[in-house]
Amino acid sequence: MRLSSQKYRSHDYKFLVQRWKKICQKSGLKMRKILVLDNFPCFEVCSPKLAKKDIIYFSAGIHGDESGSTEGLLAWAQSNLGKLQSLPLLIYPCLNPWGLVNNSRFDASGIDMNRIWANSKNILIQHILNRTKDLHFETVINLHEDFDGQGVYLYEPSRGGRPSKKAESIMNAASAFIRVDPRRTIDCRKATNGIIRPRPSNPPKEGIPEALHFYLKHQCRTFTFETPSEFDLELRVQAHVAMIEEIFN
Ligand SMILES: [Zn+2]
Numbered sequence: 001m002r003l004s005s006q007k008y009r010s011h012d013y014k015f016l017v018q019r020w021k022k023i024c025q026k027s028g029l030k031m032r033k034i035l036v037l038d039n040f041p042c043f044e045v046c047s048p049k050l051a052k053k054d055i056i057y058f059s060a061g062i063h064g065d066e067s068g069s070t071e072g073l074l075a076w077a078q079s080n081l082g083k084l085q086s087l088p089l090l091i092y093p094c095l096n097p098w099g100l101v102n103n104s105r106f107d108a109s110g111i112d113m114n115r116i117w118a119n120s121k122n123i124l125i126q127h128i129l130n131r132t133k134d135l136h137f138e139t140v141i142n143l144h145e146d147f148d149g150q151g152v153y154l155y156e157p158s159r160g161g162r163p164s165k166k167a168e169s170i171m172n173a174a175s176a177f178i179r180v181d182p183r184r185t186i187d188c189r190k191a192t193n194g195i196i197r198p199r200p201s202n203p204p205k206e207g208i209p210e211a212l213h214f215y216l217k218h219q220c221r222t223f224t225f226e227t228p229s230e231f232d233l234e235l236r237v238q239a240h241v242a243m244i245e246e247i248f249n
Helices: 005-009 013-027 067-078 097-101 123-132 166-174 210-218 233-247
Strands: 030-037 040-046 055-060 089-092 137-146 153-155 221-228
Touching: 013 030, 013 040, 013 067, 013 097, 030 123, 040 097, 055 067, 067 137, 067 221, 067 233, 123 210, 137 210, 137 233, 153 166, 166 221, 166 233, 210 221, 221 233
Parallel strands: 055 089, 055 137, 137 221
Antiparallel strands: 030 040, 040 089, 153 221
């Protein structure tokens, strides 16, 4: 068993921020504090020449008990220092710092931040809605984990028609580290080889998730990556890194 000291600090938000700061210093990405949420500073990371078009958006940690997501996004950035500056990136490294520190799906007021994107009172989500309203996205990627997961899977919202093969190649890349979730039904939705293509006309009844907001308002491709949070953290991180790499292939 490999005992990396780092992996036991995946709920240490300060440590996460420190490591992102280092990545930005080394790569030329810009990191700025945007606001304070539940007593935690929140940050946005972007490329120095971020244009209004063809942006690649990443977010992680909207559910604080899914630390493989925040670690996976960070690990991908750490292993691509030389090229980050040339990519059109807008990154939210952790959307729910209180949840991360407290290992909670919810925010400090008990709200699931991934169900309030239609009309949110959360100041960080309001900030993102404002920040992004005139931007055009090439791809939006939200990193998640699933407590009940039996392998990796993803959501790609779709109105039908023939999808690209991207989702398949993403699953294939992740399967080098964690098998594809074999379930045929995941969260009451049909899954095929780990791919769920929810119809936007059938959103979760509790409210609109981040991915669906971007899909509907920005009409862009969105992927929600899911790793099984009961599996080994190092493998979950590697699976997230492999899925992100595949976006750029
Ligand atoms: Zn989640």
